[in-house]
Structure formats: C-alpha cells, structure tokens
Amino acid sequence: MQAMLSVRRFFCTGSLLLLAGAGVARAQDSAAVQPWQIIPPPQSSLVLARDGSLIGEIGREWRTSISLASLPRYVHGAFVAVEDRRFYQHDGVDVVGIASAIRDNLLGASRGASTITQQLVGNMHPTIIDRSDRSISRKVREQLAAREMEKRYTKQQILEAYLNQIHFGRNWYGIESAARHYFGKAAADLSIAEAASLAALPKGPAIYDPIRYPDRNKNRRDAILGLMAEQGYITREQAQAARREPVRVAPNAGMSVAAPYFVDAVRQTLERAGLPVDAGGLRITTTIDPVLQRAAESALTEGIRGIEAQRGYRHSTPRTAPRDASNWLQGAVVAMDPATGDVRALIGGRDYATAPFNRATNGQRQPGSTFKPIVYARALMDSMPPTAIVPDTAITIAYDAQVYQPKNADGEFLGPITLRTALTRSRNPVAVTLWQREGADSVIALAQRMGIASPIAPFPASAIGASVVRPVELVAAFTAFANYGRAVEPRVVLRVQDPVGRTLWGQGTQLRAPAMDSAVAFVAVQMMRDAVDRGTGNAVRRFLPPEVQVAGKTGTTDDNTDVWFVGMTPNLVAGVWLGFDRPRTITPGAAGGGLAAPIFGTMLARWGAASPLAWPEPSNIVRAEMDRDTGDLAEPTTPAERRYTETFVAGTEPGALRVDARRFFLTYGPLPGM
Structure with missing residues (x-):
C-alpha cells in the first residue's frame, strides 16, 4: 500500500x-508538430481488379x-x-x-x-x-x-x-x-x-x-x-x-490474387501520369483478370519447378540455396486483350519478395525466333504467298568485316520448302534470307509500327531475334497480328477515383496506326496456327481442345539461355519467357517449345475462357486447297495427308485462280457498261 x-x-x-x-x-x-496533436496518418491507395476485388495497395504503410x-x-x-x-x-x-x-x-x-x-x-x-x-x-x-x-x-x-x-x-x-x-x-x-x-x-x-x-x-x-x-x-x-x-x-x-509485379506497373503508370498515388486514399480499378492471373502464376510456378526437378539441372533453386535468389531460374508472363490493350495478367518474376525487379516490363532479353513472324509478315506485305518455295540451305553473309552463317537448332537443312513450312519448323536460314530480301530497314520499320520501341540492330542475326526487347512490348507487338494489322498499347488502369468516388483519371484504348493490311495479319496468324498445330509450338495442343484456335511462335536463343512462347487466341495474346537474370544455359537442349509453350497451354487451360471462335476472315482473302509439300494447287491425285486449305492475300493466290473470270466477277462485279 x-x-x-x-x-x-x-x-x-x-x-x-x-x-x-x-x-x-x-x-x-x-x-x-506537438506530441499531443492527432495528425492524419498516411493512407494507402487500393488497387482493384477489373471485377472490383482487391489485388494490392500502394503506399509505404497499407492503411x-x-x-x-x-x-x-x-x-x-x-x-x-x-x-x-x-x-x-x-x-x-x-x-x-x-x-x-x-x-x-x-x-x-x-x-x-x-x-x-x-x-x-x-x-x-x-x-x-x-x-x-x-x-x-x-x-x-x-x-x-x-x-x-x-x-x-x-x-x-x-x-x-x-x-x-x-x-x-x-x-x-x-x-x-x-x-x-x-x-x-x-x-x-x-x-x-x-x-x-x-x-x-x-x-x-x-x-x-x-x-x-x-x-x-x-x-x-x-x-x-x-x-x-x-x-x-x-x-x-x-x-x-x-x-x-x-x-x-x-x-x-x-485479396482475390496477389499481383505485386502488376501493382508495380500500375504505380509506375500513375506516377508518369502525374497522379499523387503515394499520397494515398485513391481507388484504382485496373485491367487485371484475377482468374487468368492465378492461372498464369500457378502455370509459371509449376513450369519452373518442373524444369528444376529435371535430372541434371545444375543451378541453384529455392530448395538447394534458399538465400541465392539472384541465381534462381526466373520467368515472366504478359497476357493482353488484343482489342483493348487491357493487360489481363502480368508476372515479372517467380517471387516478388526475393526479386522485385519486374522482368515483364523492364527486362531486356533476346526474343529468339519469336521475332520471326515480323520478318515473315514483311515478306507477305511484299506479295510473297505462304506457298512460295524458299531454300533452307547453308548460307554465308559477309558484313562489317564479319561472316555470318546461320544454322538450325537441329543441325540440318531441309532444302526447298514453302514459306509456311519454314515458319512452322522455325528454319533460321530462311528468316535471314527474307531479312536480306526485304531489307533490314523495312523489317525494322514494321517492328516499330507494331510497337517495338527497343532498338533493333540492322544486322542479319536480328532476323532470328538477336536484338533485345522487353516482354511486354513483344506481346503488345503481336496484338497487331490478332487485331488485323493494328497493334494496341498496353493498358493497366481503367480509372482512378478519389476517396469520395470522383473519377480523376483513366486510360483509354490506344490503337496504333495500321502496321500492315488486315489480310496480311490474317495470313500470318494462319501460318502461326500451323506452328502450334504441327510445328515447334505443338506442346500447347496437349492442354487445349482442338476447337480452340491457337496461333503462336516459339523462341530459343544461343546457348539455350532464353526460351519463349508468344501465342494468341481470338480473344487473348500472351507471352512466356524463362531465363536467368545473368544469362546462362538453362539446360542442354532447352527450347521454347519444350519449356515455355507448356506454361502458355497450362495457363489457358486453367483460365477456361479461351474462345472456340475463329478469327473473322477479311474480305480480301482467297482460299484454295493446296499440296503441302509442293506448294501447288492440289490435284485429284494429291494424297489426303498432304492436302490442306491455304489462305492468300488477294492478288498473291496461284495464277490459275487469278485468271478465273467467274471468280473475278463475283469478287469485283461486272465492268462498267456491261
């Protein structure tokens, strides 16, 4: 007491x-300020998915x-x-x-x-x-x-x-x-x-x-x-x-899904727009689809772990070296709506807490053969049909006191093949030959119109992806194929509201100027469908039903250091990248078709919203039944396994079709005075 x-x-x-x-x-x-004063504490800004669910907050203190x-x-x-x-x-x-x-x-x-x-x-x-x-x-x-x-x-x-x-x-x-x-x-x-x-x-x-x-x-x-x-x-x-x-x-x-890399991209977008996002109190509605984001995260995580579990994998993993994150295999995923540019999913690495660098938006890596469709599109624009015969042979190109001899990943040459087969089977000498034929400047100009801002070196190796790009810009460039020639800028924010609900800012859809004719884009998509159905991207087909149309292209860089798959359905364009922050061989024989394409397929299968619809066909497309081996019109004697329906930009179809007077009148109508 x-x-x-x-x-x-x-x-x-x-x-x-x-x-x-x-x-x-x-x-x-x-x-x-006096210590007895009550002062308003810092607020955070809420980041919401497109359905209004919470995906993160922006602020030093989440409050x-x-x-x-x-x-x-x-x-x-x-x-x-x-x-x-x-x-x-x-x-x-x-x-x-x-x-x-x-x-x-x-x-x-x-x-x-x-x-x-x-x-x-x-x-x-x-x-x-x-x-x-x-x-x-x-x-x-x-x-x-x-x-x-x-x-x-x-x-x-x-x-x-x-x-x-x-x-x-x-x-x-x-x-x-x-x-x-x-x-x-x-x-x-x-x-x-x-x-x-x-x-x-x-x-x-x-x-x-x-x-x-x-x-x-x-x-x-x-x-x-x-x-x-x-x-x-x-x-x-x-x-x-x-x-x-x-x-x-x-x-x-x-949260409906934790998406810290995407939230980082949102914050950077708002800062560039001059919005006081760090002041807090904002409600930011974004473009992300929580279901697709979860599907992308689980597919990427499982894909990386599967690679690390392979016999002979020699690099650090979270299990073998939990504090060695800088040496772990990394990955990135970007998925966009080709009509609006809405980024529906974005992952910039395998674990934000240990490696917050956003590889999807800021990483610069060689795209490998995923760049080839741009080269082929330029050839299509120059009136080359997909049935044109091109040589897959050894070539030597001398430039700047250098000698360049592109080789194929399988070490073989197939000889004369069609343009379609060359893309389907990703033949390097063909892409380099087309680069030389069309001219480096014209291919680079097309890539820029499609939205690739990263510098592309005017050297032959750029035809097969030797110049670095950011994953988000490569995926955005592919929207030009899915969107009939017009690429769309990536959009991550739909609207920003203040604490009382007033809209302060929003991103609109920004379509770029046409990069190519709609028919060229359509034919390029049909060729890339073959790359998935019959070519290097065939692993995607293990995960999706046959009625879902998928087009895309694999990519693998020298020494197997970067692997890619960029693909599309009628309502989505997405890309997957795998590699190390300091480039090194992932595994001997690593390829985009074996490592990245399955992640893409798994993601779409788990999303469950891939459209079974076909891409609408432009009016200036001509179809014909062709012989896959010869590139000629199919004959009655052509075997069924070699028959397929080819699409042509009007004016590049086989000559026998172009002189058909009945088809001319059906297409263009009678001449004046008739």
Missing part, C-alpha cells in the same frame, strides 16, 4: 514537470482510416479491454495501472502500464517520443503529452486515431487494413472472435500473427474474450461461443 501511495504522489506532483521540461524543450519548438462510429461496440471494446481497461476513467495516464505494474514488477511479473493515449502519442510521433527509449525521461514526456492530448480531444477521437494508427504486422496499419487482409472483410463486419484476434496483435504482431501462428493467436484471443465479458462489452455466452470458433484467416491475405 505504501508503495502505491508513493507512486501516486510521484505522478501527481510537480516533480514530474521538473523531470520532463528539458526533454520537451529539446524535442520540439513552437513551429514543430485505410475509418470512423469509430462505423464499428460495432465490441470491436473497439476488445482493444480497450486488453490494452487499457480504465481508458474511459483516466486523464491519459493510468496511475492505478502504474502502481499495479510496479507492484507486479517487484514480484517478478513484468508488465507495462501504458494507456491507449500514451501508445497513440508514441506511435503517431515516433521522432518526438521514441518508444524504444526505456529511460524515465521518455516515459515522463510521453505521459505529459498524453495528458495534454486528453485535454484537447475526446475519448472517441483518441480511440479512433489509435485504431487507425497502430501496426498489425505485415505492413498492415489500422484496423480496417488488418480486417481486410487477415479476414477478408471490412472492420465493421468483424465477428466478436475476429475482433479479439486483432486485439491480440498490438502486444506483438509477429508473435500472435493469426496466419503464421493461429494457435498462439487463439490462446490470446480467448483470454481477451474473457476480459471483454468481464468488462461488459459482450456477454459470457457470447464469449463462450466465440471461443469455440477456430481462427480462420482469408486466403491470399484477403
């Missing part, structure tokens, strides 16, 4: 002012402030019950609690006696009141500030500020953010048990984390439920019922 009376006298006399005065004077001046009036009484009651049971009686400093704490400490039971008001002072003004400082002077200054705060603000204002300020672990601040990410709901919708689980966290967010340590959290939660019942915030029956509930947290931290 004597000890308690002594403590009471200590904190109620002028000696407190004597101890604290010098510290207060040093900590602040008349122009500075959304709410009003105390929006919460059920038991929600804030849980915090008062465990943190400061005499909150509504004291003046900012709980003298009774301090005396009890001293007594318990003397008896060997260590505990603190900081009130909610004192905690708020320290958490809101850490540069003035450093709560890690255990000195008596800091404690006295904190108490002075708490008492001053109580004089200037109501209990409701202080409690509201406290609930919006405190840290709940994992960069989640304030009760709204904690409720959203731990339990997938607003704080106003928390159950009694969930409120008590959150009230367990201020004492030790890492210790009582309900995601990592649900049993620890439940033990403390149940104790808090007892305190809530004792203090009248809930009934004993409610406490007993709440104790029977298991600790159930929301999957994906309360």
Whole structure:
C-alpha cells in the first residue's frame, strides 16, 4: 500500500514537470508538430481488379482510416479491454495501472502500464517520443503529452486515431487494413472472435500473427474474450461461443490474387501520369483478370519447378540455396486483350519478395525466333504467298568485316520448302534470307509500327531475334497480328477515383496506326496456327481442345539461355519467357517449345475462357486447297495427308485462280457498261 501511495504522489506532483521540461524543450519548438496533436496518418491507395476485388495497395504503410462510429461496440471494446481497461476513467495516464505494474514488477511479473493515449502519442510521433527509449525521461514526456492530448480531444477521437494508427504486422496499419487482409472483410463486419484476434496483435504482431501462428493467436484471443465479458462489452455466452470458433484467416491475405509485379506497373503508370498515388486514399480499378492471373502464376510456378526437378539441372533453386535468389531460374508472363490493350495478367518474376525487379516490363532479353513472324509478315506485305518455295540451305553473309552463317537448332537443312513450312519448323536460314530480301530497314520499320520501341540492330542475326526487347512490348507487338494489322498499347488502369468516388483519371484504348493490311495479319496468324498445330509450338495442343484456335511462335536463343512462347487466341495474346537474370544455359537442349509453350497451354487451360471462335476472315482473302509439300494447287491425285486449305492475300493466290473470270466477277462485279 505504501508503495502505491508513493507512486501516486510521484505522478501527481510537480516533480514530474521538473523531470520532463528539458526533454520537451529539446524535442520540439513552437513551429514543430506537438506530441499531443492527432495528425492524419498516411493512407494507402487500393488497387482493384477489373471485377472490383482487391489485388494490392500502394503506399509505404497499407492503411485505410475509418470512423469509430462505423464499428460495432465490441470491436473497439476488445482493444480497450486488453490494452487499457480504465481508458474511459483516466486523464491519459493510468496511475492505478502504474502502481499495479510496479507492484507486479517487484514480484517478478513484468508488465507495462501504458494507456491507449500514451501508445497513440508514441506511435503517431515516433521522432518526438521514441518508444524504444526505456529511460524515465521518455516515459515522463510521453505521459505529459498524453495528458495534454486528453485535454484537447475526446475519448472517441483518441480511440479512433489509435485504431487507425497502430501496426498489425505485415505492413498492415489500422484496423480496417488488418480486417481486410487477415479476414477478408471490412472492420465493421468483424465477428466478436475476429475482433479479439486483432486485439491480440498490438502486444506483438509477429508473435500472435493469426496466419503464421493461429494457435498462439487463439490462446490470446480467448483470454481477451474473457476480459471483454468481464468488462461488459459482450456477454459470457457470447464469449463462450466465440471461443469455440477456430481462427480462420482469408486466403491470399484477403485479396482475390496477389499481383505485386502488376501493382508495380500500375504505380509506375500513375506516377508518369502525374497522379499523387503515394499520397494515398485513391481507388484504382485496373485491367487485371484475377482468374487468368492465378492461372498464369500457378502455370509459371509449376513450369519452373518442373524444369528444376529435371535430372541434371545444375543451378541453384529455392530448395538447394534458399538465400541465392539472384541465381534462381526466373520467368515472366504478359497476357493482353488484343482489342483493348487491357493487360489481363502480368508476372515479372517467380517471387516478388526475393526479386522485385519486374522482368515483364523492364527486362531486356533476346526474343529468339519469336521475332520471326515480323520478318515473315514483311515478306507477305511484299506479295510473297505462304506457298512460295524458299531454300533452307547453308548460307554465308559477309558484313562489317564479319561472316555470318546461320544454322538450325537441329543441325540440318531441309532444302526447298514453302514459306509456311519454314515458319512452322522455325528454319533460321530462311528468316535471314527474307531479312536480306526485304531489307533490314523495312523489317525494322514494321517492328516499330507494331510497337517495338527497343532498338533493333540492322544486322542479319536480328532476323532470328538477336536484338533485345522487353516482354511486354513483344506481346503488345503481336496484338497487331490478332487485331488485323493494328497493334494496341498496353493498358493497366481503367480509372482512378478519389476517396469520395470522383473519377480523376483513366486510360483509354490506344490503337496504333495500321502496321500492315488486315489480310496480311490474317495470313500470318494462319501460318502461326500451323506452328502450334504441327510445328515447334505443338506442346500447347496437349492442354487445349482442338476447337480452340491457337496461333503462336516459339523462341530459343544461343546457348539455350532464353526460351519463349508468344501465342494468341481470338480473344487473348500472351507471352512466356524463362531465363536467368545473368544469362546462362538453362539446360542442354532447352527450347521454347519444350519449356515455355507448356506454361502458355497450362495457363489457358486453367483460365477456361479461351474462345472456340475463329478469327473473322477479311474480305480480301482467297482460299484454295493446296499440296503441302509442293506448294501447288492440289490435284485429284494429291494424297489426303498432304492436302490442306491455304489462305492468300488477294492478288498473291496461284495464277490459275487469278485468271478465273467467274471468280473475278463475283469478287469485283461486272465492268462498267456491261
């Protein structure tokens, strides 16, 4: 009793002012923020998927402030019950609690006696009141500030500020953010048990984390439920019922899908647009499709793990070297809607926490043979039909005192073949020959019109992908094929709204000027369909039903350091890249068809929204039944296995079709005067 009376006298006399005065004077001046002031804490901006579900937040501290009036009484009651049971009686400093704490400490039971008001002072003004400082002077200054705060603000204002300020672990601040990410709901919708689980966290967010340590959290939660019942915030029956509930947290931290690389791309877009995204409080509706994003993530993760599990794989993995992330195999995926440019999925690496560099938007890698369709499109524009016979033979090109001799991955040459077969089987000498025939400048100009901004060297090796590109720009360039000649700029943001719902900004669809005629684009797509159905991208077909039309092209760079697949359906264009940040051989014999194409196919199969529809055919397309081997019109004697229907840009079809007068009249109508 004597000890308690002594403590009471200590904190109620002028000696407190004597101890604290010098510290207060040093900590602040008349122009500075005072430690008793309640200041609005920083907010984060919510990043939403196209369906309105949460996919992330932008801000140093993830926080959304709410009003105390929006919460059920038991929600804030849980915090008062465990943190400061005499909150509504004291003046900012709980003298009774301090005396009890001293007594318990003397008896060997260590505990603190900081009130909610004192905690708020320290958490809101850490540069003035450093709560890690255990000195008596800091404690006295904190108490002075708490008492001053109580004089200037109501209990409701202080409690509201406290609930919006405190840290709940994992960069989640304030009760709204904690409720959203731990339990997938607003704080106003928390159950009694969930409120008590959150009230367990201020004492030790890492210790009582309900995601990592649900049993620890439940033990403390149940104790808090007892305190809530004792203090009248809930009934004993409610406490007993709440104790029977298991600790159930929301999957994906309360988000429909975690997409940190995509959120980074959103932040960069808004910063370039001059929006104050770091100021917080914005609602950003994006283009991402959570179902497709989840499908892309699982396909990429499983694909990479499958490669690492192959016999003879010699590189570091998270299992063999968990701290060696810079040497792990990486991957990137970009998927776009070719009509609007909406980026429906984006992954910039295998794990954002260990390697946040966004390879999808910022990585620069050689595309290998995925560049070839641009070369072939230029040849189609120059009136070469897909049935033109081209030589797959050894060639030697001298330039800039160098000699270049392109070879095929299989070490063989097929001799004279059709243009379609050359693309289907990815023959390197043919692509280089076409580059030389059409001219480097014209091919590069076409690539630029399609949206490739990265410099392309005017050397023959660029025909087979020796010049680096960013994955997002290569995928965007392929939208020109799917979109009948017009590429579309990638779009990641649909609209940005302020806290009251007013639209501040939005990205519109930005179609580029036509890069090629619609018929050229259509024929190129049909040739790339063959590359999937019969060629190097055939692995895609293992995952998709035959009625789903898929076109695409594989890519593999020298020494098997980068592997690609860029493909499309009538409603999606997507690309997959695999490689190391410091280029090295993935595995001997690694190829885009064997490693990247299956990831693309798996992603589309899990998405489940690949369209079974065909690409609409432009009016200036001519079809004919052809002999696959000779490139000539099929004859009655042509074997069935060699027959197929070819598409031509009108005017490049076989001569026998062009002189058909009946077809001429059907196409162009009678001549004037007839």
